[in-house]
Amino acid sequence: MYPWLESASHQLTALIAEQQLGHALLLKGVSGLGKGELAHYLAKALLCQHEKVVSNTSNGVPCGHCHACQLVAVNTHSDLHFLSGKSSRIGVDAIRHLTQVLGESARLGGGKVAVLEQADNMTEAAANALLKTLEEPPGQSTLILTTAHAERLLATIRSRCQQWLLPVPEPSLALSWLADQGVDTTVTALNLNQGSPLATRDYVMAGTDKRRHQLLKQFTQLLQQPTTLASVQEGLLENKVHLLWLQLLLQDALQLSLGLTQAPLQLADNRALSQQLSQRGSALLQQALTRLFELQRTLQPSSGRPVNSALQLGDWLNQWLAH
Ligand SMILES: [Zn+2]
Numbered sequence: 001m002y003p004w005l006e007s008a009s010h011q012l013t014a015l016i017a018e019q020q021l022g023h024a025l026l027l028k029g030v031s032g033l034g035k036g037e038l039a040h041y042l043a044k045a046l047l048c049q050h051e052k053v054v055s056n057t058s059n060g061v062p063c064g065h066c067h068a069c070q071l072v073a074v075n076t077h078s079d080l081h082f083l084s085g086k087s088s089r090i091g092v093d094a095i096r097h098l099t100q101v102l103g104e105s106a107r108l109g110g111g112k113v114a115v116l117e118q119a120d121n122m123t124e125a126a127a128n129a130l131l132k133t134l135e136e137p138p139g140q141s142t143l144i145l146t147t148a149h150a151e152r153l154l155a156t157i158r159s160r161c162q163q164w165l166l167p168v169p170e171p172s173l174a175l176s177w178l179a180d181q182g183v184d185t186t187v188t189a190l191n192l193n194q195g196s197p198l199a200t201r202d203y204v205m206a207g208t209d210k211r212r213h214q215l216l217k218q219f220t221q222l223l224q225q226p227t228t229l230a231s232v233q234e235g236l237l238e239n240k241v242h243l244l245w246l247q248l249l250l251q252d253a254l255q256l257s258l259g260l261t262q263a264p265l266q267l268a269d270n271r272a273l274s275q276q277l278s279q280r281g282s283a284l285l286q287q288a289l290t291r292l293f294e295l296q297r298t299l300q301p302s303s304g305r306p307v308n309s310a311l312q313l314g315d316w317l318n319q320w321l322a323h
Contacts, residue, residue, distance in 0.1 A: 001041060002034045003177060004169030004197070009038060012164070013045050017060030021046075022162040023137040026119075026153075027146045029166030032199030035146040036117050038166070043080050043113040044072040046142055068108060078107040081114040085121025092125035095133065103138035112141040119145040120152035127154050134160040168195035178204075185209065188269045192245075211235075213270070215242060216249050220273045226321060233313055243299070247292055253277035254285040284323055291316055 001009050015021040025042070027035045041062070050063035062069050071077035081098055083090050098114055106112050116122075122130065131154060134143070143161075150158060169177075171187050174197040178185055183201050189209045193199040203209060215235045222232055236242045245267070252265040252274035265271055277285070295316050298307050 002037070002197070004173055005034055005038050005166065008164060008166055009041060012038075012042055013060030013062075015060070016042070016045050021142065023141065024134050024143045024161040025145065026150070026158060026161035026163045027144065027166060028150045028163060029148065030168060030194045030196050030199075031148040032193065032196030032202070033166050033168070034198060035148075035166060036115075039115045039117065039144045039146050040072070042144055043115055044069055046113050047072055047077060047080060047108070047110055049108075049110065068110065071108075079110065079112045081112070083114070083116045085116075085118035088121075090116065090119070090122040090126050092123060092129050095122070095126045095129040099129070099133045099138060102133070102141040106140065110140075112139065114141065114143045116143065116145045118147060119157075120147045120149040122153075127157060131156055131160070169197060171195065174200070186269045188267055191266070212242075212245050216245060216267075216270055216273055219246060219249070220276055222317070223321065229317060229321070233310065233317055236313060237309055240299075243292070243296055247289070247296070249274055250277065250285055250289050250292065253280070254282055254289065257282040257285055280323075288316075288320055291319065 012021065012025075027039060029035055044062040044064075045060055047068045048062040049066045049068045062072075064073075068077060072080055075082075081101060083094055083098060102112050102114060116130075119130075134157060137143070145153075145157075145161060147153060150163075168174075171190055174190055174195060175185070175187065177197050178190075178201060181201060183204050185200060185204050189204060190197075190200050192209075192212075193203050215232070218228055218232050218235065222228060236246060248266040249270055252267055252270070255263060255265065256274055256278035257280070265274060267274065295312055298312060299309050
């Protein structure tokens with residue numbers, strides 16, 4: 001179990017031991033905390049046969065070696081069902097099928113468990129079907145839902161679940177865990193990933209953090225090397241988040257140009273760059289930021305009209321260079 005989930009997993013397995021866990025559990029928290037792993041662990045705890053034998057010594061923790069635990073470990077337990085909204089939406093047929101199998105008697109004689117990962121990615125019909133299931137839970141079954149966007153779930157679904165908010169770990173804990181995984185990184189990278197250790201690991205491993213340093217450096221040097229304009233433009237359009245990096249860098253530069261040198265920077269590990277950009281003066285930086293916000297707004301898919309993002313960003317960059 002990830003160190004930042006230990007406390008939640010102790011408390012939840014204790015509830016299982018005391019048979020106080022409701023028939024529906026909702027695990028909430030930012031993505032990349034390991035909610036799916038925790039759900040899997042709790043499913044194992046619920047299905048473990050060991051506690052039934054020595055119930056007075058049970059603390060709800062799965063024994064790991066009984067038949068049920070072994071089947072859960074390799075995902076072949078016939079009373080454990082998974083649905084995931086990770087790569088595609090969860091449809092109504094999947095929910096109906098799940099409700100039906102949960103209504104059948106358990107193959108291994110214990111309870112039944114269903115895990116719905118990224119449950120917020122359900123169609124409306126699926127959500128309504130699930131609501132019925134939660135109102136009348138079939139047999140001895142437990143549903144474990146996970147979500148990073150609880151607000152996207154029907155309020156009536158949320159209210160029928162026992163809700164657990166999994167906290168983001170302290171940066172020091174996250175960084176020491178990352179170091180143990182061989183991931184050398186900074187608080188800035190962690191902050192850019194909402195403090196999530198798993199998301200930060202993937203972000204660093206994919207070379208995205210390296211790309212941030214490279215792209216922002218290239219942008220900062222643009223005034224001296226205007227020939228790299230096309231490459232900077234292309235780089236900034238690669239991903240929505242690249243414009244966010246630019247925004248944070250310019251905000252840091254503005255802060256420094258206003259003489260607020262003691263306040264922490266959002267991109268602390270790009271201080272040399274924001275320092276350099278701060279030389280352009282607060283008026284110009286403020287203006288560039290206002291136009292950048294406007295640009296970000298128009299590039300949002302919800303703005304309703306098709307936009308030529310390359311053209312718009314090109315304009316922005318040319319104005320940046322013109323002053
Ligand atoms: Zn067991």
